[in-house]
Amino acid sequence: MGELRLMKGNEAIAEAAIRCGCDAYFGYPITPQSEILEYLTLQNPEKTTGMVVLQAESEIAAINMVYGAAACGKKALTSSSSPGISLKQEGISYIAGAELPAVIVNVVRGGPGLGTIQPSQSDYFQSVKGGGHGDYKLIVLAPNSVQEQYDFVKLGFDLAFKYRNPVLILSDGAIGQMMEKVQISDFTPRWTEEEIVQMTGSWATHGKPETRKHNIVTSLNLQPEPQEEHNHHLQRKYKEIEDNELRYEKFFCEDAEYVFVAYGTSSRLCQKAIQLGREKGLKLGLLRPITLFPFPKKQIKMATKKAKAFLAVEMSAGQMVEDVQLAVKGKRPVKHFGRYGGMIPMPDEILEAMEELIAKVEKKEAKKAQKKAKKKAEKEAKKQKN
Amino acid sequence: MSISIQDIIKEENKVFSKTKLLTDKVFSYCPGCGHGVAHRIIMEVIEEMGIVNQTIGVAPVGCSVLAYDFMDIDMQQAAHGRAPAVATGISRVFPDKYVFTYQGDGDLAAIGTAETIHACSRGENIIIFFINNGIYGMTGGQMAPTTLEGMKTSTSPHGRDLHQMGFPIKMTEIVAQLDGVQFATRQAVHTPSAVRKTKKAVKKAFENVKNKKGVSFIEIVSNCNSGWKLAPVKANEWMEEFMFPVYPIGDIKG
Numbered sequence A: 001m002g003e004l005r006l007m008k009g010n011e012a013i014a015e016a017a018i019r020c021g022c023d024a025y026f027g028y029p030i031t032p033q034s035e036i037l038e039y040l041t042l043q044n045p046e047k048t049t050g051m052v053v054l055q056a057e058s059e060i061a062a063i064n065m066v067y068g069a070a071a072c073g074k075k076a077l078t079s080s081s082s083p084g085i086s087l088k089q090e091g092i093s094y095i096a097g098a099e100l101p102a103v104i105v106n107v108v109r110g111g112p113g114l115g116t117i118q119p120s121q122s123d124y125f126q127s128v129k130g131g132g133h134g135d136y137k138l139i140v141l142a143p144n145s146v147q148e149q150y151d152f153v154k155l156g157f158d159l160a161f162k163y164r165n166p167v168l169i170l171s172d173g174a175i176g177q178m179m180e181k182v183q184i185s186d187f188t189p190r191w192t193e194e195e196i197v198q199m200t201g202s203w204a205t206h207g208k209p210e211t212r213k214h215n216i217v218t219s220l221n222l223q224p225e226p227q228e229e230h231n232h233h234l235q236r237k238y239k240e241i242e243d244n245e246l247r248y249e250k251f252f253c254e255d256a257e258y259v260f261v262a263y264g265t266s267s268r269l270c271q272k273a274i275q276l277g278r279e280k281g282l283k284l285g286l287l288r289p290i291t292l293f294p295f296p297k298k299q300i301k302m303a304t305k306k307a308k309a310f311l312a313v314e315m316s317a318g319q320m321v322e323d324v325q326l327a328v329k330g331k332r333p334v335k336h337f338g339r340y341g342g343m344i345p346m347p348d349e350i351l352e353a354m355e356e357l358i359a360k361v362e363k364k365e366a367k368k369a370q371k372k373a374k375k376k377a378e379k380e381a382k383k384q385k386n
Numbered sequence B: 001m002s003i004s005i006q007d008i009i010k011e012e013n014k015v016f017s018k019t020k021l022l023t024d025k026v027f028s029y030c031p032g033c034g035h036g037v038a039h040r041i042i043m044e045v046i047e048e049m050g051i052v053n054q055t056i057g058v059a060p061v062g063c064s065v066l067a068y069d070f071m072d073i074d075m076q077q078a079a080h081g082r083a084p085a086v087a088t089g090i091s092r093v094f095p096d097k098y099v100f101t102y103q104g105d106g107d108l109a110a111i112g113t114a115e116t117i118h119a120c121s122r123g124e125n126i127i128i129f130f131i132n133n134g135i136y137g138m139t140g141g142q143m144a145p146t147t148l149e150g151m152k153t154s155t156s157p158h159g160r161d162l163h164q165m166g167f168p169i170k171m172t173e174i175v176a177q178l179d180g181v182q183f184a185t186r187q188a189v190h191t192p193s194a195v196r197k198t199k200k201a202v203k204k205a206f207e208n209v210k211n212k213k214g215v216s217f218i219e220i221v222s223n224c225n226s227g228w229k230l231a232p233v234k235a236n237e238w239m240e241e242f243m244f245p246v247y248p249i250g251d252i253k254g
């Protein structure tokens, strides 16, 4: 086991890449994630592990460099923040279409447009609904600590190669910039040329040997029939990912009557709000999606058995809340609370929003109980008359 | 005395054979188009050098998007304009392989200008083949950055007006200025002697990759008889008369 280190979230991404056997990083500076490229250029892993680090001329170039390297069966990483991720969307769609393994990090900042450099979670739709063109899905991992930021790089590559699908680590400016202790792993060597051929020889471009047909990496079909078949294949793969790769965490959910749904930084804030609420005797819990695709739909639906209402807390004007509503299917009230444009909500604000929701639900319940009692009394009265 | 076909089909009578590295698929190119000849030359050189197991090609969007159907080597298809970035990714993780892009003028000189300039400026150890036909062939003959003054296309139906639409761009002269470019040349494939010269340039480019010399940039001025709305022979005559004065054939650097 490696050592314990105090690290910035962005540095954790970079160190994890070097240590998990990543072959190449291509990136372009943008706040709040430039430390990833800075850390990598300083460490210069080309001299140690052989990992390539290159500053591209744009995010468009960087994602296409990832495409080229990934199509060689190599572990390729890129990172950016919201405006840069928008530029990468064309490339991400091509990577998904050509079924290439790659890891993309988005350290989200406030938008739209150039927005702010402060943390935000307003790229949820872009991440889970397919920010580029076509019917595709990314596997989306949402870390809420620097440790997870570190761990998800290796996990990302494992999943990316298992399914030949791009993986997005959806972080935010708070996790990217904050410092926490991290358990560092030992070095995993990069795959040798022989290992790469063995693992990816059936599809990747290594130079055609006599022994096989030429490998072609493409997302193009001129005819619609094979393209529909390709889409069917992709949909089957996404279903398999939904069945096997869901990750989530429950926090104080056993007896919770009111449940927060939150990921990333918001989930940390909700934990604090729960603590404050429990001190007041409120039965609060948190369901934290760790994967945003797949999304813990069933778990949220199951939670409706005990929970009276849900509050989706996001640093956005309300994006993930739509998926919570879809999961709850109208069985319970689902509300949204968010600060956005780079603002981070305080735990007491979050608690206040929850208390408001509780008050509304209780008022409704009381009304319902009143109505019921009234009806019962009327029935009784009728009975007596008869 | 009559000669039977069997008398003719003999090894000693053979004057030409298709390189093994071209598949038997029928070209999707219009008859007389330069793309097919350019494909053949590149594949011949790879075969002659015996480097097929070390070569990776990148075909972006354009008429040659299906180059991978015809070139029997490992290939990647890239997004429109992004081939030099894709080739950078390949070459950086496989520094000992031969990596080339095969791009049209719309691809290389319009949407992919940034990727082209910066791959050249970084001196990536790759070959860039640039098929300049002065038009967007694949999408049906729209104006390209390389379209000549006065030339009619479907989006310059009255002829390219320099005041409104700007000037034809000379990419090979531009990239020749960049220190990362070792070899920049402009060739053609419309006559046997042009084919021979182009093949020599292609060989030199692959040798440069072998010796890690940086970018070799080979422009091939080519016809697009469909887009130009001329029969193949006429198109080649038109190319000599009007394209070559603007895009003169010959080495520019290295």
Ligand SMILES: Cc1ncc(C[n+]2csc(CCOP(=O)(O)OP(=O)(O)O)c2C)c(N)n1
Binding pocket: B061, B062, B063, B064, B080, B103, B104, B105, B106, B107, B108, B131, B133, B135, B136, B137, B138, B139, B144, B224
């Ligand atoms: C992002 C994007 N924009 C536009 C297109 C449509 N498109 C396909 S090929 C092409 C132009 C190709 O022209 P050129 O590169 O000169 O190649 P040629 O067909 O002439 O060989 C365009 C605009 C596309 N595929 N992708």
Ligand code: SF4
Binding pocket: B028, B029, B030, B033, B034, B035, B063, B133, B137, B138, B223, B224, B225, B226, B227
């Ligand atoms: S449209 Fe033009 S470039 Fe395309 S195949 Fe036909 S002649 Fe060649």
Ligand SMILES: [Mg+2]
Binding pocket: B104, B105, B106, B131, B132, B133, B134, B135, B136, B137, B144
């Ligand atoms: Mg063209």
